[in-house]
Amino acid sequence: MASRPEHSQDLIHQRQSELLTEPPLRPTLPLDTEAEGRSKAIDKALYEDAEGRRNHVSVLPLGAFFMGEVVKQLRTNNADDAGLTENELAEYRYNIHQSVFTCVRALLDSIDASGILLSGDDNSRYEYLRGFLSASHDDLPLNEEAAQAIKGLWQESFAIEAFQSKVDPSLNKSCAYFSQNITRIAGSDYIPTETDILHSHNGIRGVAEHRFHVNGLTINLIDAGLQQGERRKWIRHFDNVAAVLFVVDLPCYDNAELDRNEMEERMELFDSVVNTEWFSASTKFILFLNNISAFRERLSHTPFGDYFPDCEGGTEDEALEYLLRRFREVNRGGRKMYEYCIDPNRAENIELVAAAIKD
Secondary structure, X not given: OOOOOOOHHHHHHHHHHHHHHOOOOOOOOOXXXXXXXXXXXXXXXXXXXHHHHHOEEEEEEEOOOOHHHXXXXXXXXXXXXXXXXXXXXXXXXXXXXXXXXXXXXXXXXXXXXXXXXXXXXXXXXXXXXXXXXXXXXXXXXXXXHHHXXXXXXXXXXXXXXXXXXXXXXXXXXXXXXXXXXXXXXXXXXXXXXXXXXXXXXXOOOOOEEEEEEEOOEEEEEEEOOOOHHHHHHHHHHHOOOOEEEEEEEHHHHHOEEOOEEHHHHHHHHHHHHHOOOOOOOOOEEEEEEEOHHHHHHHHOOOOHHHOOOOOOXXXXXXXXXXXXXXXXXXXXXXXXXXXXXXXXXXXXXXXXXXXXXXX
């Protein structure tokens, strides 16, 4: 048993030994409230940024020849999109001129195919426009002389009849619009309107983004002006989109050229897109079967079975079920799909996109 020290010196030595074997006490520091506040602010900012990324998504529209029209319709019906600036509008000038040239080529080719013999002023206009188009290139804009020739030829009933009988209805609509506005479009100080852009088939060079705020979700609709022939080049650049909005024009089921049905071509395009390796596994596919009212009217005088004989029945419901089945069948990878039959110019169309993304 240890003896108790009797002298103060012994007590001092004992206490020193105890202190050497005890862990040192951690000093108490004053609370830095300013640093704590900064830390909390950083945590909050990181949380809000993460929440923002979750609620901010990109959507890539594909499929329709008139995709610019679909994008414009969605933008027109959404108050959160402020529209294009004058500089952005000006960027479409080249594309609209190219769309006019496309219409003129189609008009001249339709006249040739119809075997119409031209004379006088009509023949002069025809020859001038053929020469103008053969000489035109990227740096040659639409001029006043060409505009007058286009306007004069398009006013002739024989030209209109030949054109309407030979070309796609969606092209017919746009070309009729451009012919009515050709003088303004050919002006040296021409700035496109959003209605002009609506009828343009080429889309803007580069990528334009249109933002929508719908039910707590911010949707960035990427209008890339993408051409089908260049799909392999560009599709890999959009691998991180939350959804692909694939639009099909329902009334195109009877559009056929050189034994190629346009609806069949839309299905083939969807096949290549939905099965591509470039989109992530989480990318959703939203299928818009567009223009349901026009489709219903078309069925009344153009039987669906004439173009798709393997469809059982020819009612609206039977035709729609047939088309949906065909589109579903090409989704061999089992990607998440959402299908909607819609009419354009409805504000709730963008809400359907948001609902599919949130699901």
